[in-house]
Amino acid sequence: MTGFSSFDLLPPILAAIEEAGYTTPTPIQEQAIPHLREGRDLLGIAQTGTGKTAAFALPILDRLARRRIRPGSRQARALILTPTRELAAQIDASFATYGQRLNLTRAVVYGGVGQYGQVKSMGRGVDILTATPGRLLDLMNQGFVKLDRLEIFVLDEADRMLDMGFIHDIRMVISHLPVERQTLLFSATMPKEIAHLAQGLLSDPEQVETTPPATTVERVEQKVYFVEKGDKRAVLAHLLRQESLTRALVFTRTKHGADKVVEDLQKRSIEADAIHGNKSQGARERALSRFRSGESRVLVATDIAARGIDVSGISHVINFDLPNEPDNYVHRIGRTARAGREGVAISLCDATEVAFLRVIERIIRIPIPVETQHPYHSELIASSPAGSPQPASPSRSGGRPSRPARPSRPPRDAAAPEKTQRPPRTRSEQPKAESAPRSVKPRPGGGASRPGATQGNAARPARAPMARRRVD
Numbered sequence: 001m002t003g004f005s006s007f008d009l010l011p012p013i014l015a016a017i018e019e020a021g022y023t024t025p026t027p028i029q030e031q032a033i034p035h036l037r038e039g040r041d042l043l044g045i046a047q048t049g050t051g052k053t054a055a056f057a058l059p060i061l062d063r064l065a066r067r068r069i070r071p072g073s074r075q076a077r078a079l080i081l082t083p084t085r086e087l088a089a090q091i092d093a094s095f096a097t098y099g100q101r102l103n104l105t106r107a108v109v110y111g112g113v114g115q116y117g118q119v120k121s122m123g124r125g126v127d128i129l130t131a132t133p134g135r136l137l138d139l140m141n142q143g144f145v146k147l148d149r150l151e152i153f154v155l156d157e158a159d160r161m162l163d164m165g166f167i168h169d170i171r172m173v174i175s176h177l178p179v180e181r182q183t184l185l186f187s188a189t190m191p192k193e194i195a196h197l198a199q200g201l202l203s204d205p206e207q208v209e210t211t212p213p214a215t216t217v218e219r220v221e222q223k224v225y226f227v228e229k230g231d232k233r234a235v236l237a238h239l240l241r242q243e244s245l246t247r248a249l250v251f252t253r254t255k256h257g258a259d260k261v262v263e264d265l266q267k268r269s270i271e272a273d274a275i276h277g278n279k280s281q282g283a284r285e286r287a288l289s290r291f292r293s294g295e296s297r298v299l300v301a302t303d304i305a306a307r308g309i310d311v312s313g314i315s316h317v318i319n320f321d322l323p324n325e326p327d328n329y330v331h332r333i334g335r336t337a338r339a340g341r342e343g344v345a346i347s348l349c350d351a352t353e354v355a356f357l358r359v360i361e362r363i364i365r366i367p368i369p370v371e372t373q374h375p376y377h378s379e380l381i382a383s384s385p386a387g388s389p390q391p392a393s394p395s396r397s398g399g400r401p402s403r404p405a406r407p408s409r410p411p412r413d414a415a416a417p418e419k420t421q422r423p424p425r426t427r428s429e430q431p432k433a434e435s436a437p438r439s440v441k442p443r444p445g446g447g448a449s450r451p452g453a454t455q456g457n458a459a460r461p462a463r464a465p466m467a468r469r470r471v472d
């Protein structure tokens, strides 16, 4: 337990960590916990899978348990805002695990289910509330949740919140928080809008950064299959019939695509479930639990639905569609090779996706090996100009027109990759000055006093939500 004991956490927390089997803090925990123990605000550039939840949960539990006060009626002492129901449930479960010996109270609030139980759980107030923004705001507007005595606020997966159209709701929630509080913001990437939000939200923040790409990417055996679009379903079935695929997570870019893939697999007598934002909470939970228990070997998911899903033992990640955001590729393949295990990631790449593949390879800084030993390999796609690792590939006759440098069909959120893409790097690879977001200005004078830290933000008029899809 030497790894965690240096953080000076309460013994019941250390015991719970030990019971969870953690011996060494992950890099984000190593960097973040000491600052959080000092009560500092934090800007964490980290994604799910890095141990981020414990990085904030442990010091929060410690702080709440050291200064025990009864939360007021309908009040929360700590609020964790996260984009999806799955993440909310997982974060709450982590608090339950790490805080099992502390007797702190918790509630979790998300959409897609009736509000009665959630309202009831908030009646006497709680120490720790984990919530998605839409439902939280609904309950606040009805007077069932009050946050004016909040002590700690965590905004989790801020960039994902932005993508999902939650930024307006978040600003509304923030406008109800007291100025005097500890604030943590986590984001996998730092698009301009998030840097701007952080500037108003955080007071003299410490910045920590850890991205798993280098380590995750190295541990995963990656392959790309160049195939015709019309062959993808047959290729998938071909792959899923192999016995080595003990638990496969298949990614599609759209919800409709996920349903179509499941339908096709079922026609081929391959059991599979889909999980995405249009599925009811019950259907998602059933699909996840069938997948976890091994009852179903194949789960087909969209990026947003899969974000944060913590299922161990995923042997294969299959990108039925290549993601149009390179960061999503890293998130996806990080679902396998968890907890030090090895995993395989297979990407099916058709002619329209070659340019996406090249961007991904630039970001992960390695070429993905091409698998040609299968019945569906298309040499034409593999050697098309965008498909060839060498830029000057000879043009071919009788085939498709040569590929443009970027895909001709604009991705759904075409601007996002440009705004959010950032080559993977670790804190140690870069000087601190460079890693600090330019727009987050440290204020002189340390973290204790926080004049106007949030007032500026609260006073800023909430902007109209962007025309983005909202899933809560």
Ligand code: AMP
Pocket (backbone or CB within 6 Å): 021, 022, 023, 024, 025, 026, 029, 047, 048, 049, 050, 051, 052, 053, 054, 310
């Ligand atoms: P997270 O990034 O919070 O979703 O965590 C990813 C996974 O890592 C979860 O399954 C955690 O239980 C696990 N985990 C977190 N911290 C540690 C640690 N220090 N040692 C081993 N596993 C950990």
